Amino acid sequence: MFVRDGADWRAVGAYPDATAEEALAYFERKYQDLAGQVTLLEQRVKRAAPAADVAKTVAGLTETLREPAAVGDLQALRDRVAALGGTVESLTEKQNEQAKEQLAEAIAERTAIVTEIEALAAQDLAKIQWKQAGDQVTALFARWQEHQQSGPRLPKGEANELWKRFRTARSHLDSARRSFFAELDATHKDARNRKQALVERAEALIPRGADAIPEYRRLLDEWKQSGRAGRKQDDALWAKFKAAGDAIYQAKAEIDAQENEEYEANLVLKRALLDEAEPILAITDREQARQRLTAIQLRWDEIGRVPRESLRPVEDRLRAIEQHVKQLDDRFWANNNPEKKARSQGLAAQLEQSIAQRETELAEAKERGDAAAIAAAQEALDAQRTWLDALG
Incomplete structure (x- = not known):
C-alpha cells in the first residue's frame, strides 16, 4: 500500500491475504486515529491544558506524522500540529501568569487562616468560651488541610513559615484549653465531694422528721x-439531696394535715365569732364599740389556732373591725385634745368678734348703697362663718 506524501509516493505497509479495498480501509482507519489525536490536542489547547503537556504531545505527534503508516491528507495533519506548536509559547506565558495569581491567592488564603487562629489565641484566655473556641480551632485546621490538598503548592519557605505560625497558635490554645479543663475537673471534684457530704448529712436528718427542717434549710x-x-x-x-428534703417535708405535711384537722373546729368557732363581731362596724359610739371589741378579742384568743390556709382570711376580717374601733378612738382624741381645744376656742372667739364687725360693715354698706363694699363685706363674712363652722 502506497500514499502520495508531498510530490512522492511512499510505501506505508502491506495487508496480506486481503483485497485492495480492505487494505485501503485499514490504513485509512490509521489516518483517522491520527486525526482524532490531533483533534483531541486542539480541544485540550482550547481548554487551556498545561503548556508543558501540550508541548510534549505536539513533539510526539510531529514525530509520529513524519512517516506514518496511514493513508490520508497527512500534510493537513502536520500543518494543524505545527499551528498548535506555535501556541505553546503564548499558552505557557498565560498559564505562568495564572499560576502566579493562583499562588498569590493561595498564600493570601492560607495567611488569612493563620491570622484568624492567631487572633483567637491572642484573646484573654481566662474569659474564652472553650467549647466554641475548640470548634473554631477544629474548623480552621480542617480548612488548612483542605487548602493544602486542593490548592496550589506553596513555595517551601513560605509554606513552612505559615505552618509554624499556625502550629504555634494552635499549640498555645491547646495548652490553655488543657489547663482550663484540668482546673475545671479539680473544681468539679471538690464541689462533688462537698455535695456528696451534704447529701449524707441530709439523709441523716430524715429520722428527725419535721424537726429537721431548719437544719435542712441550712444545708x-x-x-x-x-x-x-x-x-x-x-x-x-x-x-438524692432533694429526696431527703422531700421525706422531711412530707413528715411536716403529715403533721400539718393532722393539726389542720384539729383546727377545723376552731375555724368554725372563729367564723361564727366574726359574724357576731362585724355589726361593730356600724357602731359610732367609741365606748360601746371598744367594749364589744374587747369581749370579742378575749374569746378569739381562747378559741386558739386555725388551719394555715384559713389564717389570713379570718385575721383580715378581725383586723377590719379593729381598724374601725381605732378610727373611732383617733377621732375622739383628736376632738378632745386639750391644747387643740383651747386653740380652737380662742380662734372661735376671735372669729365671732370679727363676724360681728363684718356684719356691721355690711349693714353700713347697704345704707350707703355701695354695691362694691356690700359684695366685699358679704364675701368676708361668708368666709369667716365657714371657718367658725369648721371649728365647731
Missing part, C-alpha cells in the same frame, strides 16, 4: 454555695 444554703460538679453529677446528687 440547702450550703448547697447553693458549693459550686458546680458537672451536669450529670449535679443532677444525680441533687436528686
